[in-house]
Amino acid sequence: xKREWRRAAVLGLCAGLVLTSLAGCSKKNKLNLEEAAxxxxxxxxxxxxxxxxVRYDQAGLEGAYMSFGIEDPFSQxxxxxxxxxxxxxxEQDVEALTHAVLxxxxxxxxxxxITDDDKAAITAAATAFIEANDEETLEEIGATQEIVxxxxxxxxxxxxxxxxxxxxxxxxxxxxxxxxxxIEYVLFTPVxxxxxxxxxxxxxxxxxxxxxxxxxESSLEEASLVKETATMTASADETEELVADETETEVETTAxxxxxxxxxxxxxxxxxxxxxxxxxxxxxAKVKSGEDFSTAAEELGKNxxxxxxxxDYYVSEVAEATEGLADDTLIETPIKTDSGYYVVRVISxxxxxxxxxxxxxxxxxxxxxxxxxxYDEWAEAGEVTQNEEAxxxxxxxxxxxxxxxxxxxxxxDLxxxxxxLxxxxxxLxxxxxxT
Numbered sequence: 001x002k003r004e005w006r007r008a009a010v011l012g013l014c015a016g017l018v019l020t021s022l023a024g025c026s027k028k029n030k031l032n033l034e035e036a037a038x039x040x041x042x043x044x045x046x047x048x049x050x051x052x053x054v055r056y057d058q059a060g061l062e063g064a065y066m067s068f069g070i071e072d073p074f075s076q077x078x079x080x081x082x083x084x085x086x087x088x089x090x091e092q093d094v095e096a097l098t099h100a101v102l103x104x105x106x107x108x109x110x111x112x113x114i115t116d117d118d119k120a121a122i123t124a125a126a127t128a129f130i131e132a133n134d135e136e137t138l139e140e141i142g143a144t145q146e147i148v149x150x151x152x153x154x155x156x157x158x159x160x161x162x163x164x165x166x167x168x169x170x171x172x173x174x175x176x177x178x179x180x181x182x183i184e185y186v187l188f189t190p191v192x193x194x195x196x197x198x199x200x201x202x203x204x205x206x207x208x209x210x211x212x213x214x215x216x217e218s219s220l221e222e223a224s225l226v227k228e229t230a231t232m233t234a235s236a237d238e239t240e241e242l243v244a245d246e247t248e249t250e251v252e253t254t255a256x257x258x259x260x261x262x263x264x265x266x267x268x269x270x271x272x273x274x275x276x277x278x279x280x281x282x283x284x285a286k287v288k289s290g291e292d293f294s295t296a297a298e299e300l301g302k303n304x305x306x307x308x309x310x311x312d313y314y315v316s317e318v319a320e321a322t323e324g325l326a327d328d329t330l331i332e333t334p335i336k337t338d339s340g341y342y343v344v345r346v347i348s349x350x351x352x353x354x355x356x357x358x359x360x361x362x363x364x365x366x367x368x369x370x371x372x373x374x375y376d377e378w379a380e381a382g383e384v385t386q387n388e389e390a391x392x393x394x395x396x397x398x399x400x401x402x403x404x405x406x407x408x409x410x411x412x413d414l415x416x417x418x419x420x421l422x423x424x425x426x427x428l429x430x431x432x433x434x435t
Contacts (some may be wrong), residue, residue, distance in 0.1 A: 018134055165370065180358050186304050187341070317335050
């Protein structure tokens with residue numbers, strides 16, 4: 001299901017913004033902030049509120065992309081969809097704000113209200129934001145006290161409505177439905193004469209490194225703008241998740257290329273696969289003789305990794321081979337995949353911690369699906385129209401970042417090449433980041 005563009009934390013607006021004009025860009029006419037951008041039944045959503053939502057999210061993302069060497073990201077088609085990052089942001093924000101207005105119209109039915117204290121808090125937060133930014137920045141992003149207050153009000157309404165909208169979903173999830181097994185494994189990849197085994201090993205992601213990446217990437221699920229969901233991330237952490245998603249694609253692409261080479265029976269590739277099998281069998285013999293799994297891997301210059309997976313795991317050969325095995329079972333033969341040979345030991349057929357976490361994921365997905373279902377029902381039952389000409393006036397002719405991101409962008413010298421993750425011997429790892 002398509003996830004919405006991330007929402008600002010209620011009353012959690014960033015403070016001062018850093019505005020930088022782009023060279024060679026000519027500013028368009030100032031927006032008519034009061035013009036209706038979207039009409040939801042009888043309620044109008046102003047262009048000013050839509051524009052502010054886009055600018056706020058622009059400030060949350062731009063610095064993160066630029067820190068990876070991507071200049072002017074919102075004007076680029078970064079994902080080959082035919083749309084710029086900015087256009088995708090606008091579409092997501094228009095949809096999210098439309099949903100917020102629909103939720104507002106149903107508040108009484110769900111027993112949700114905004115109190116006088118809430119309104120006072122909204123006013124205070126909007127005032128603090130206005131005071132924290134200079135006049136030039138406020139003018140460029142079209143931020144007025146009224147617009148910021150309306151934006152925050154819609155965020156608060158949606159924040160309170162959605163739990164009520166999804167409270168009737170089934171929260172019972174069986175162990176069978178959520179079952180996650182834990183394994184440890186070593187992957188032996190084919191290495192041709194042109195490749196160096198030592199180079200591949202130096203780029204391998206160890207479990208410790210993966211755990212650190214997973215922690216930083218968890219917040220990114222709100223954003224990651226990946227091709228299959230056409231959504232976007234909203235922080236540097238979320239951008240890291242985007243890099244991880246692209247890495248998984250590289251892994252799958254590598255596997256497909258390997259399969260093509262196998263089909264053509266390339267002698268060099270075949271020899272490399274045979275060598276990988278020989279190493280896998282040597283390692284397996286050590287483990288069968290009683291050596292510790294990790295120690296035996298280290299003796300061959302490899303890393304033993306752990307992961308959790310289920311029947312739908314994308315390395316289908318490993319998922320199938322480990323299905324139904326008893327705890328502490330060493331699979332007797334190496335498992336052949338397009339990426340090489342796996343030697344696998346099933347630690348636990350039902351990892352309690354991972355299974356319970358998956359239950360929570362399933363429940364949250366049910367809630368998300370229910371909320372989306374209601375929004376669709378309300379929109380179809382009413383009348384929602386967009387003023388495309390007005391919305392098209394939102395352009396990205398300047399860079400807008402939070403102070404922290406601006407400082408990071410100025411100090412970092414990371415390039416995409418330096419931050420790229422190598423797929424060698426990490427095929428099982430993305431499952432941990434997917435969760």
